[in-house]
Amino acid sequence: MSSIKESEANYVNPRGIPQAPFVEKVEDYVQSRDQVESILKSFQDMLQKYKFMEMSTLRREAGLKEKIPDIQKTLDMVKFLDASCNTDGELESITTSYELNDTLYAKAKITPRDTVYLWLGANVMLEYTNEEAIDLLSSKLKSAKDSLESCKEDLEFLRENITTVEVNTARVYNWDVQKRKEDREAAELK
Amino acid sequence: MPASPQQRTTVDLKALSLQQLAEIKQQLDQEIEHLSESFQKLRQAQAKFEECIVTVKKTSDSANEGKDILVPLTSSLYIPGKTTEIDTFMVDVGTGYYVEKDSKSTILFFTNKVNTLKKNLIDLETVVQGKSQNLRAVEEILQEKMQANQANAPQ
Numbered sequence: 001m002s003s004i005k006e007s008e009a010n011y012v013n014p015r016g017i018p019q020a021p022f023v024e025k026v027e028d029y030v031q032s033r034d035q036v037e038s039i040l041k042s043f044q045d046m047l048q049k050y051k052f053m054e055m056s057t058l059r060r061e062a063g064l065k066e067k068i069p070d071i072q073k074t075l076d077m078v079k080f081l082d083a084s085c086n087t088d089g090e091l092e093s094i095t096t097s098y099e100l101n102d103t104l105y106a107k108a109k110i111t112p113r114d115t116v117y118l119w120l121g122a123n124v125m126l127e128y129t130n131e132e133a134i135d136l137l138s139s140k141l142k143s144a145k146d147s148l149e150s151c152k153e154d155l156e157f158l159r160e161n162i163t164t165v166e167v168n169t170a171r172v173y174n175w176d177v178q179k180r181k182e183d184r185e186a187a188e189l190k
Numbered sequence: 191m192p193a194s195p196q197q198r199t200t201v202d203l204k205a206l207s208l209q210q211l212a213e214i215k216q217q218l219d220q221e222i223e224h225l226s227e228s229f230q231k232l233r234q235a236q237a238k239f240e241e242c243i244v245t246v247k248k249t250s251d252s253a254n255e256g257k258d259i260l261v262p263l264t265s266s267l268y269i270p271g272k273t274t275e276i277d278t279f280m281v282d283v284g285t286g287y288y289v290e291k292d293s294k295s296t297i298l299f300f301t302n303k304v305n306t307l308k309k310n311l312i313d314l315e316t317v318v319q320g321k322s323q324n325l326r327a328v329e330e331i332l333q334e335k336m337q338a339n340q341a342n343a344p345q
Contacts, residue, residue: 070265070266073264074264074265074267095274095275096263097280098263099262100245100246100279101238101241101242101245102238102282103238103281103282104242104279104281105280105281106249106273106276106278107275107276107278108271108272108273109273109274110269110271110272111271113270116267116268117267117269118266118267118268119265119268120266
């Protein structure tokens with residue numbers, strides 16, 4: 001392992017994903033043909049782990065992609081309510097349609113007011129003043145966007161490493177095949 | 191003697207080789223799975239429409255005009271408001287069209303949808319049953335052949 005740079009072998013990305021070492025010279029990893037199998041197995045294990053992480057990151061990314069437009073819409077709504085609340089001398093009511101069911105909408109009358117109710121999930125709903133709601137939603141939106149960015153980074157990093165491990169496996173395997181040929185030829189010569 | 195399946199060309203099942211029988215079995219399995227999935231989805235859609243009908247009936251009940259409700263503006267934002275025009279509903283009739291209807295027509299619309307789905311479900315069920323019958327016949331013959339092979343092999 002002497003030719004592998006120490007920093008490369010221990011590099012860990014911001015989310016704690018270790019970098020896969022690249023096999024420059026197969027002989028550094030494998031001294032004899034017996035070790036080939038255990039090396040190949042450990043590469044396979046690494047590959048499995050990387051692929052598993054890729055799956056979970058993909059799922060996280062998909063969830064975030066869904067949530068972000070929702071949060072954006074809610075934020076815009078609160079801003080709109082806040083604006084119509086502040087500019088009107090007397091608050092005029094708005095008639096709106098709301099979703100009763102998947103394909104069914106009904107009408108309701110609302111008056112802009114200084115508080116809104118936000119559904120936080122897990123059967124929890126809180127009343128917030130318009131400003132608090134705008135702050136909360138903006139920060140939620142920002143953290144969701146940041147998470148999405150880091151998910152994308154992670155995915156790229158993972159894909160790189162998966163390729164590295166696959167290339168490693170191929171190199172070790174080829175080296176093994178070549179060794180086998182050499183051994184066979186040497187045996188025939190005797 | 192199991193009769194050959196009617197939907198296909200009348201190939202006698204017994205004349206088919208073991209592999210072909212296995213292939214047919216796989217194909218039938220897949221088809222039945224697909225059809226059962228569609229069956230489930232149609233059932234779910236039907237349940238949703240029936241729910242809509244109940245909701246419409248409750249909301250348009252005249253005692254509910256001007257009642258206080260929490261109006262959902264988005265999936266996580268609610269605002270207190272009052273019900274208004276309780277007899278008017280907007281229905282999504284597909285392809286991005288929404289039609290304003292009164293409660294009677296809305297109930298009628300959904301009832302028609304439920305009935306159409308009911309008919310489709312019945313048809314689908316008959317098809318699934320036919321396929322399972324075929325599958326059973328194929329499995330039987332497959333078993334027979336395997337047993338016959340085993341009987342021949344030791345010789």
